Amino acid sequence: MAVKHETGFTDLVKGLLEGFMPEKDPRLMFNNTVVLIEHGDDSVRVFTDDGRMLEADFDVATFSLGVLQQREVKFSPPLPPKKQLVIDMFGFCRFTHIYLQFPRSFWDETMYILRASKIRGHFSCWRNQNTLYSGSNILHLSLFGDDATWADRSTDDMVIQEVLNILQSLYPNVTIPKLSGFKVSRWNTDRLTRGAFSYWPTGFTDENMKYLQAPDGRLFFAGEHLDPVHYGFVHGAYRSVQRTAEDLVQCIENPSKCAWSSMTSDD
Ligand SMILES: Cc1cc2nc3c(=O)[nH]c(=O)nc-3n(C[C@H](O)[C@H](O)[C@H](O)COP(=O)(O)OP(=O)(O)OC[C@H]3O[C@@H](n4cnc5c(N)ncnc54)[C@H](O)[C@@H]3O)c2cc1C
Structure with a gap:
């Protein structure tokens, strides 16, 4: 069954933004493509294709699974091999x-x-x-x-x-x-999507999902592919980003309780 909504998802995004950040806030940047994320012990630096650099204490990367699978964005240091493996194992529909x-x-x-x-x-x-x-x-x-x-x-x-x-x-x-x-539509070859939405493939375990969700130091992840129940849907993306935000707040407030601080590049 298909349904029609006059403004599509725009109202949802605007509603989420309301009370959090004005629509014209200069921190809200559109049409900038991230090409490199450098992450270290003290900060994260994000580089865009027009040569800009943004520095922050933490970063939440919400690229689609397809973008991560196709290595559209470089990470320095690279993501831990186990993390990249589960990224490659999860399914992304064409x-x-x-x-x-x-x-x-x-x-x-x-x-x-x-x-x-x-x-x-x-x-x-x-x-x-x-x-x-x-x-x-x-x-x-x-x-x-x-x-x-x-x-x-x-x-x-x-x-x-x-x-x-x-x-x-x-x-x-x-x-x-x-x-x-x-x-x-050309989502499969579009460098900002590289496919449509995720699916849970046969053989992918709950443990694998935990690694897929896990941050790497100061670099956190969110997106539909990280919700173990509603992956593939907008509300899965919403639930995932909520959970990631809660994890991040916990890490900021109490780094020793940071759930994933044990994940290192040797994993
Ligand atoms: C045809 C189709 C129909 C769908 N129908 C439904 C439906 O009916 N109901 C439903 O709930 N879900 C539906 N979905 C799924 C839904 O669209 C996704 O689950 C949802 O958009 C995922 O949100 P996300 O934020 O995780 O990822 P995305 O929506 O992919 O957002 C990722 C964002 O990152 C940006 N990005 C990527 N790479 C870079 C980069 N290098 N630099 C900067 N920005 C970058 C992208 O431009 C994008 O804005 C459908 C999807 C498709 C393709």
Whole structure:
């Protein structure tokens, strides 16, 4: 079931910010890409791709699991091998959305249109956006796994041609009108996401999760992939950052009780 919310997640973020920091606070920086985090016994230094450096007592890194898996951000010293191992072991979904807009609708009026295929899940899940945005005449196709990778690595023309061929096979008696617009999400190759959301893979243990959550000295971590119950969801990210904030406050107030101070680069 899909639901529509006029402002998306914006209101949620603004609500969380309210009473904590004004929206125009200069400490709130947008569109800065972190490339390096140096962390030592006394401080953490964060470097951005435009040459800026920010120094703090502690840092909470909330990059997606995909960004950590693809080593998009360098850490100095590097993350402990056991930490990097569990980062690499946890699962991160490959997922691509394709939006096709037509001058008129020619498809079924149901919210979902499902296609059966010999290859499991292959171009199977189409959503009729007219059921959410009346008159938009947008069809929304979700691709998973290898199909998502294929789309991300192909040109727009290749993707659209293939998708239209499949759509024609779904509606063989229809003359499909020319597209009026399209959008292919490219989260799997976007250096700020490197995938969509996490999943708990077979064989990954609770102990592994503890290492995934663990800070490395003054460097803390938060994000959806660190919530052992609601990973993959926004409320998982929220719960994770709450827990990390509590751990961090405890470390600041009483370093000897810092739950993870024992994790060293030899782990
Ligand atoms: C198609 C799709 C549908 C989804 N549907 C739902 C849903 O219906 N319900 C639900 O609860 N969840 C849904 N999710 C999952 C949800 O979006 C994630 O669980 C959530 O966004 C995770 O939040 P996060 O803060 O952990 O990570 P992210 O949202 O990935 O935030 C990480 C942030 O770090 C930034 N960043 C990355 N690298 C750098 C860098 N080097 N320098 C600076 N900044 C950087 C990114 O730009 C991003 O803003 C969906 C996800 C996808 C892809």
